[in-house]
Amino acid sequence: MNSTVISADKNRQNSPKFQHNSNQQGMFILSFIFVVAVLVGLVLLGLYLVRQDNVITQKFEGKRWNIPAKVYSQPLTLSVGNPLSDDELENWLNLLTYASDKNYDNAGTYTKKNGEYYIHTREFKFAANDTEPSQIIKVTLKDNQIEKLQSTHPNPSGVARVEPIFIGGIYPDNNEDRIVLTINDYPQPLIDALVATEDRSFYQHHGVSIRGIGRAIYSNFMGGSRQGGSTITQQLVKNFYLNSDRTIKRKANEAVMAILLEMHYTKSEILQAYMNEINLGQNGNHSINGFGLASQFYFNRPLKELRLDQMAMLVGLAKGPTQYNPLRYPDAALKRRNVVLSNMLITGKISQQQYDEAVQQPLSISYNPVIGKTRFPDYLDVVKRELTRTYDANDLKNEGLRIFTSFDPNVQKTATSAVIQSVNQLKKSNPKQLTNLQAALVSANPNNGELLAVVGSSRDFTGFNRAIDAKRQVGSLLKPIIYLTAFEQGRYNLSSSVDDSPIVLKMTDGKTWTPSNYGGGSHGIIPLTSALANSYNQAAVRVGMEVGIPNFLNQLYRMGINSPLPNYPSTLLGAVNLSPMDMLGIYQVLATGGLRHEIHTIRTIIDDQGRVVQGMEQKNQQVINPTAAYLTNYAMQQVIKQGTAKAALALGDNLNLAGKTGTTNDYRDAWFAGYSGNVVSVVWVGLDDNKPTGLSGGNGALPMWINFMKQQKLTPVNLIAPANIEWLWMENGKSQLSNEKCPNAIYVPVDTDNLPQDSSECAVQLYQSEQEARFAAQQQQAMSEFGQSQQQRYDNIARRQTDEDTIGNNPPAPNPYQNEATNTGNTQINPNNPNNPNNGGDPTHTNQPLNAAPRSQSWLEKSVKEMF
DSSP: OHHHHHHHHHHHHTSHHHHHHHHHHHHHHHHHHHHHHHHHHHHHHHHHHHHHHHHHHHHHHSOOOOBOEEEEOOOEEEOTTOBOOHHHHHHHHHHTTOEEOTTOOSTTEEEEETTEEEEEOOOEEEETTEEEOOOEEEEEEETTEEEEEEESSOOTTOOEEEOOOEEEEEOOTTOEEEOOOOGGGSOHHHHHHHHHHHOTTTTTSSSOOHHHHHHHHHHHHTTOSOOOOOOHHHHHHHHHTSOOOOOHHHHHHHHHHHHHHHHHSOHHHHHHHHHHHOEEEEETTEEEESHHHHHHHHHSSOGGGOOHHHHHHHHHGGGOTTTTOTTTOHHHHHHHHHHHHHHHHHTTSSOHHHHHHHHTSOOOOOSSOTTSSOSOHHHHHHHHHHHHTTSOHHHHHHBOOEEEEOOOHHHHHHHHHHHHHHHHHHHHHSTTTSTTOEEEEEEEOTTTOBEEEEEOOSSOOOSOOHHHHOOEEOGGGGHHHHHHHHHHHTSOOTTOEEEESOOOEEOTTSOEEOOOOTTSOOOEEEEHHHHHHTTOHHHHHHHHHHHOHHHHHHHHHHTTOOSOOOOSGGGGGTOSEEOHHHHHHHHHHHHTTSEEOOOBOEEEEEOTTSOEEEOOOOOOEEOSOHHHHHHHHHHHHHHHHHSTTGGGGGGOTTSOOEEEEEEOGGGOEEEEEEEOSSOEEEEEEEOTTOOOOSOOIIIIIHHHHHHHHTTSOOOOOOOOOOTTEEEEEEETTTTEEOOTTSTTEEEEEEEGGGOOOOBOHHHHHHHHHHHHHHHHHHHHHHHHHHHHHHHHHHHHHHHHHHHHHHHHHSOOOOOTTOOGGGGTTSOOOOTTOTTOGGGTTOTTOOSOOOOHHHHHHHHHHHHHHHHO
16 A cells, blocks of 8 residues: 555656656745845845945045144244344255255246345145245345345234244154145146056046956956056055055955046046045155155155156156156156156147256256155154143044144254264263263253253154253352352352361261362452352352252242152262253253243144144243342353353353353263353263263363354343342442452342341441542532632622722712602711711721722631631
């Protein structure tokens, strides 16, 4: 039974009808699966396209690149009367890579004719609302200042600015660097060259060129030169979104994304992004991206100032920045440049004459690009440290900030030359001991705290900036603060005496400390100004202990020292580690009479939209007593006029310079800090291993300071005297009022709130003598005046007598109209009557003229005798 059923089933399965139905069912299933697969594929494709579309739009419309921060100097401000020499002007123009051109037709050129400069400046955008236009400026210099200034773009202020110097950048983590330009910033010949060489059908295709792909396949198959079929759009996608992997998947993504990109954006937007994105070389660890930066790197000039052949060379790099690097393979770069020029000729973008002229040009590559190695690394290091105190590191690396500083390249040039020259001279004096001698120099404007120049090494920058990082003992540079504190407390004045005799101090650990003077010896009781001028240690320690070490330290904290200082007597003599920048801050306060302006580099920070992120803020604070500061300034001027820094008088004794030498134990460190009215500078000289140099502040650091300062346009120190300051003659070393005729008198500023009450013996004697002479003169004057008055009286008497005699000799005619009866009641005047007023009561009066002279003289003599 079962076998019969099984046999029947097999017969049905083998029947044609059954097999047909089974095939239909299979086809249906396969069709269903295919349809589902297609639908799923379409869905996935749609999702893929949506995802790719989002990737394209988000990145293209968002933040495309991490733009490094760029740091600039201050601009060169030109106005009539401003100090400026020929060397300074030409140094600035050379740093900006201005070319000398007698015609000065193009921006970035200048010439000098008959002592006058004609400068065709570049446009420079400081901020969104602050652009210095391109203009031709005529500058006439005389006696190292601007005598005349004319411009093709005059303004009411009478001021023109030459663009600032690029100092360096703060780069993103990917080490990419670029200058982002708009499509309007790119010269048309550059665009023509790029399109003619990289993608001639760029303006016709929609992201992918079928003809280009076919041409590349044919050329590669036939063994011709290897070609790529990628369009400019595809290259942008590869560089901007993808990578350079040679896979089908990457090529497929590239093609799809290129089409999507063309659907969203115009050809100009795509071309602009490509020209800013493309890699065109390598600058050390930083890649050169975009034609704007490549122009600066290879030619030291902006794109707008390039010749046709130079633009063609840049376009030639697009095929292979390593293969056609003009710095390494100039022949290959030259051939590739000529290919680009040929493409422009073929496509009709240039004429035959233009082509012939361009191919004859040399490469004209700059082997020392401005954006190459940082030219001012010491100063840039200070800027970076200042920025990190305020800004996030990512913002500095990625947001395209432009940072304008107080850096003055002319001052920096003189600082660098002063350090190198002076160090070399010192090395020659002792080659064996001073082979590795190092130095640091920092300089600022004391009136606003702006840092002008920094030299952190006498050699190439290694990352160790001695201007900030070298914390060394500062020696006698702190002595002015001791006397400042004494003046503030009213204990001393500039005519006081101090004791420079040996002193032994017992320390808290039971040990003793005995400071000594350099060169040994003691000087006993000496004037305070002499003690500071000659840098006597024993006197300084005695005064410091009297005013109190905590008070001395508090002065330093108020003047800007942030690190803790040891509360030891040796601190009074500079046994504390501070940097040149620390000391610059202290001496800036002294140079302004007690006003503290924090030493800083940054003037303005501008974001990538041209908005001011940080502007100049003039913060100042009166941190020390202005009267004490004024007195200290005078005392420090004596260091130069008659003390350890007398050599600085060579700069001009009318400048009233002030400063202080510093030398540490065993002559390990040599210092000098000082200032004029407009420049405060600090110099350190020593060895990194802290071994003795044999140099003091006077013969090691001071010559370097003088070398630097003599190259500056210095103004005199002229502090405004506080209201309670009065200049008086004082007895030097006695703290007594004196007289200018006294042999030991000095004319000094005195704090009238702490005015001495005593006078010197010489002054008292002179005063008494002067009083006696004055009394005698007054007596003589009184006699003279009395004699004059008596003489006048005599003259009056004589004149009246003369009138009476005249009347007696010529009696008046009788009046015919006078009634004689009217006189009957009157008393008849008898001329012989003693009581007659006309004869003065003299009974001997005989109506004769008075003999007045002898009488008057005898009366006067009698009167004088009675008086005296």
